[in-house]
Amino acid sequence: MARRAIDVLQTALAAVRPPPRLVDWSIFVLVCFEAISGLVSFTVGSVAWWPLFWAHRIAGLALLVFVGFKLVRVRHRLTNSDQWRPSTLLSGLTVLAVFGALATGIVWVFGLDIRLSRWTLLSVHVGFGLVLVPLMLWHLTTRFRLPRSHDFDRRRTVLQYTALLIGATLVYRGQEFATQLLDGPGSDRRFTGSQPREGAGNESFPVTSWVADDPDPVELSDWTLSVRGAVETPLELQYHDLSPTTTQQALLDCTSGWYTVQQWRGLRVGDVLEAAGVDEKSRFVRFVSVTGYRWSLPIDEARDAVLATHVGGERLTHGHGAPLRLVAPGRRGFQWVKWVDRVDVRYRDDPAQWLVTLISGFD
Known part of the structure; x- marks a missing residue:
């Protein structure tokens, strides 16, 4: 048989x-x-x-x-x-x-x-x-x-x-x-x-970095958020100037194989852009990390994104991107830029960001 x-x-x-x-x-x-x-x-x-x-x-x-x-x-x-x-x-x-x-x-x-x-x-x-x-x-x-x-x-x-x-x-x-x-x-x-990774707050999901990004903790006294590019009024914001105004539930899906749903609190990117006065011909917003890592979003999508200072009611830890982390619903985790210190409003996309994701963090 x-x-x-x-x-x-x-x-x-x-x-x-x-x-x-x-x-x-x-x-x-x-x-x-x-x-x-x-x-x-x-x-x-x-x-x-x-x-x-x-x-x-x-x-x-x-x-x-x-x-x-x-x-x-x-x-x-x-x-x-x-x-x-x-x-x-x-x-x-x-x-x-x-x-x-x-x-x-x-x-x-x-x-x-x-x-x-x-x-x-x-x-x-x-x-x-x-x-x-x-x-x-x-x-x-x-x-x-x-x-x-x-x-x-x-x-x-x-x-x-x-x-x-x-x-x-x-x-x-x-x-x-x-x-x-x-x-x-x-x-x-x-x-x-x-x-899935269950729970709320910093300890409920892993700390991961894309390729080699692993900076020292950011000194808040030396840190500023710059908003520049195709804007009427460039901004330089200290950490104490940031007043979280929005809370959004969003799913973070990391390419290392896990996902988590969290409440993210911070600044709505659209409000930041409105304060800077965006040129009507601009098409993209680029978010840049203290490491040089960066990612761009179409401007309409970027307006609904969040620059988060808190997760699950807790202030972000360094590993999760403090002082500011981009929250971009519908995007994969590596596009949620950590340690953001610059926002560039641009007329064109930034194809070089793909290369930067591979070399950022290497000395």
């Missing part, structure tokens, strides 16, 4: 397995899609983007199947030392990166919150993904083979890829349904994959 089941499974897999070169190029395309969609997913936090996150997870499961096809085909090269070549080590490293990315992603989806030192599994997953892309490109240069015309049987190929994608979708949705039904770990994740 067991043997028969294995034979049936092998027959089914053979029916959906594309030709070898299509398998190789499918792996390449899926890795590229996973890298791009993963990076884009870090920049979006509104529910309207849920299809991107679904596609990322479904493509990951499809990638697992294609890697399985590949390993079955080349397993003798990896297990037989007589066939090892200089490129075999590269192949092995690529396989480890693939399975590292897939394994950490799958475990995270099941809601297991395992930490490796200061890193969540989601952060480790991202690390494997970033390493995998150059390894895959390097590996491709050693075995570059374009697909040939006879690799394609249009009807068969369409059916094979349709079956694989439908199967991956059913597995993913089945896992989601089972997790929700059993109320297991991960049932309270957001569509982004982030897990």
Whole structure:
């Protein structure tokens, strides 16, 4: 009976397995899609983007199947030392990166919150993904083979890829349904994959920094908030000049894999801009940290943002961005600039902010 089941499974897999070169190029395309969609997913936090996150997870499961096809085909090269070549080590490293990315992603989806030192599994997953892309490109240069015309049987190929994608979708949705039904770990994740952090105030959610931003505590006596750029009246505000005027409940979704809903109290950015007198032709507002880290919002969105001095009824601690932290609902955590000391009203966006997010904090 067991043997028969294995034979049936092998027959089914053979029916959906594309030709070898299509398998190789499918792996390449899926890795590229996973890298791009993963990076884009870090920049979006509104529910309207849920299809991107679904596609990322479904493509990951499809990638697992294609890697399985590949390993079955080349397993003798990896297990037989007589066939090892200089490129075999590269192949092995690529396989480890693939399975590292897939394994950490799958475990995270099941809601297991395992930490490796200061890193969540989601952060480790991202690390494997970033390493995998150059390894895959390097590996491709050693075995570059374009697909040939006879690799394609249009009807068969369409059916094979349709079956694989439908199967991956059913597995993913089945896992989601089972997790929700059993109320297991991960049932309270957001569509982004982030897990909740309950409570109110500074101690209820982690202190995290994007890449290397980790300044010394800000001396309030030396700190000022500058509002400048396309304004009629540039402002220089001391901390004692700040009078929190608004309270807003907002969800902070951190790219390290957690989210929290807090009451944020501070200055409505629109009120600050009104006090400075904004040029009607301005289009963006840039928020700059004491570290040089910065992020820009379209001016209409920025008006409804908050420069927070308090969270959950408590004055912000240094780790959470004191004296001022940008609260930008619908944006991911790395866009909520900490330790804000400057607001620039601008006519144009600031594409260089992407580079600054990577190098800010490095001496």
